[in-house]
Amino acid sequence: MIAIHDDSSIGDVFFEAARAYAGNSLLAVPANPARSYHPQGCEIRYADAAAQVKQLMHDYRQAGYGLGHRVGLLLESRPEHMLHKLALNALGVCCVPVNPDYRAGEFAYLIDHARLDLLLVLQSHLPAAEAALRESRHRPEVMVWEQWAQGVARAPRPAQPGQPGPDTPASILYTSGTTGRPKGCVLSHRYELAAGQAYATRGGLAHIREGVERLYNPLPLFHVNASILSFYCMLLTGGCQVQTDRFQPSRWWQEVRETRATIVHYLGVVIQLLLLQPPSPADREHCVRFGFGAGVEPQLHAAFEERFGFPLLELWGMTEMVRIMVDCHAPRQVGTRAFGRAVEGVQARAVDDLDQDVPDGTPGELVIRHSAQTPRKDFFSEYLDDPQATESAWRNGWFHTGDVVVRDAGGMFHFVDRRKNIIRRSGENIAAAEVEAQLLTHPLIEQAAVMAVADEVREEEVLACIVLRAGVPADDARAALARDIFQHCHQALAYYKAPGWIWFTPQIPTTGTQKIQKHAIFARGADPRQAAGMVDLRGMKKRG
Incomplete structure (x- = not known):
């Protein structure tokens, strides 16, 4: 395992790993003929990754990028995202991943708040970037990844003197907060390397074998799980991160088998949907030693392990600190919400x-x-x-x-x-205040309270309780109005943030200072989804 020292930077550690594990695969992509990139799949060895990273460093350096700059990456979950991140971090540049599901306003906020010096996007996302720039005050250069050979846009300002160190910012990841707007979590080189080291040394059923593991991760590279926690664990131990584009229940086992994955990452929704797949004699035909994740429903935990033959190790972590606690030592508390x-x-x-x-x-x-x-x-x-x-x-x-x-x-x-006041839907953190703010821009809405409601598939769903202005349509037109309100949100927010349920009510309880009392809207112990007049809009929540 590669050692981390007090003065280690990501570049130092990456190139040391590349020398130590040169012939091993660092990154892999499962084959998928329907995917727009690497349809036949690919494997990138440590030595080849080092060569590509060095070339990217040269290109960025020649364009003037270095310590103190920030570059936004909208490369989805392609392996190139990690190669660019490694190159930028080695130069002292901070990476700001962009969620491809962002709408123009959300994207513009990130551009302005992070004060990007450059935005690197896929050609398919160029229209979204241009729409965001029309709403933003800050105007970084935009470069299309497919046009990389034409040269990198010049840095708008000189790099700071010096070299990157453990305290240098490596990433800014945006995480939802209770104020409505996401907060930018600044993560240092030390943070990211320590996260991988913690994973690699948890031991027990989560023992990591040096130079052997192949970790299949269906979670996106703009989140901390795939781009930091699992990636640096593999980098430090000579393993390979198998990065798929997104979770697909119908392709999960095929990709896990074909890539010879020994570890899989999951969210609760992944486990639920895999258990819904028809039982097969091939359910245990895989090389997986353990699953690593969070949110499995207690009643499904033992059933999954029995059917598929490996333990699900429940962990706790968050963007602010992902050196995780995990229930990985015997005896485990399967069927509870224990996490270490x-x-x-x-x-x-x-x-x-x-x-x-x-x-x-x-x-x-x-x-x-x-x-x-x-x-x-x-x-x-x-x-x-x-x-x-x-x-x-x-x-x-x-x-x-x-x-x-x-x-x-x-x-x-x-x-x-x-x-x-956070809603956790299929691994996405949604700030209720952000959705409420968008709802209140609808001309027919007087008041709105957004909260989480249980969902059997996605852990939680967005429920909007709405008080309408006087003179709005009669009750028999409320379903159509609910759909209109949904579209009002869907056009401005990432699809997963729009309300999956809408409930119209004459009033929302408040305190004497007019602070909404969400806990008093529905009776204690009641399932809000069963309330009279509740409108189910979950079928409308789709990407695009």
């Missing part, structure tokens, strides 16, 4: 509203730190340009996760719920 114990470098507590420890067995907010001496070591560096939010999250020397957990007498933590 505190480990060296990740101290954890469950606390009340006054930051006092709650008794074992009592729900409390999960707070974490590295140690008393170095609480923020290996965590995210900051929320970009938001010191108030950064310090608020770090109050009293502990990072406040916003997740409600229970610790049992053995020190095992169990996930209960999310304290923050």
Whole structure:
């Protein structure tokens, strides 16, 4: 395993790994004739990746890019995304991945907030980039990836002097917050390498064999899971990341088998949909040693392991800190929401509203730190340009996760719920406030409250409770109006953020200061989906 030192940078570690594991595959893409790139699949060896990264570094350097610059990458989940990231990071450039599902306003916000120096996009996404630039104040150069050979657009400003180090920003990943607009999590070289090291050394059923593992990841490269957690684990140990374009239940097992995957990553929705596939004699014809993920429903956990023959290791992590806790040592607590114990470098507590420890067995907010001496070591560096939010999250020397957990007498933590006003749909974090803000731009809406509602397939779905203005259509026209409201959101927000359920109500309960009381909208224990007049719009939620 490649060692990480106090002064290590991503470039240092990558080129050392390339020398140590030159003949191994670093990246692989499963064959898929229907995909627009690498339809026959591909394998990129460490040595070949190093050669490509060096050429990309030369091209970027010649154009003036270096320490202090920021480059947006809209390359979907192609392996080229990681090659460009490695090259840019080796030069000291910070990468800002862009979610291809962003609408123009969301995209423009990222451009402005991150103050990109360059935006590298696929030809197919050029119209989206141009639409975003028409709404943004900041105007970086846009370069089409397919036209790379024509030369890189010049850097708009000189690079800073010096070389990248462990504290140099490597990525800015945008994560939804309760304020409506996403926050930019700044992740350093040290953070990203430490994340891979933590994964590689968790041990137990998650033991990583050097130079052997092939990790199949269906999650996108603009999220922390695939681009950082799993990728650097493989890089540090000479393994291969098998990166597919997206999760497809009908192709999952074919791709896992054909790529000889030994580890798979999952979300709860992945497990649910795989169990819905017809049983087959080939269900256990694979090389998978374990699955690594979060959100499997307790009642499905044992059933999946029995049918497919490998353990699902439930973990906890977030963009701000992905050196994960995971339930990977025997005896595991299968069929619960257990996700691991505190480990060296990740101290954890469950606390009340006054930051006092709650008794074992009592729900409390999960707070974490590295140690008393170095609480923020290996965590995210900051929320970009938001010191108030950064310090608020770090109050009293502990990072406040916003997740409600229970610790049992053995020190095992169990996930209960999310304290923050966040909806978790198929692995995407959706800020309710952002959806509410868009709803309130509709001319017929007086008031809106957005919340999470349970979903058997996608973990959670977006529910919008709406109070209409006076003089709107009668009740028999509400279904059509709900569809119109859906389209109003769908045109401005990524498809997954639009309401999957809409419920019209005469009023939404508020406090004396007019703060909406979402918990009082529906009776305790009631399923909001069963409320009279609820409109189901889930069938309209599609990409494009």
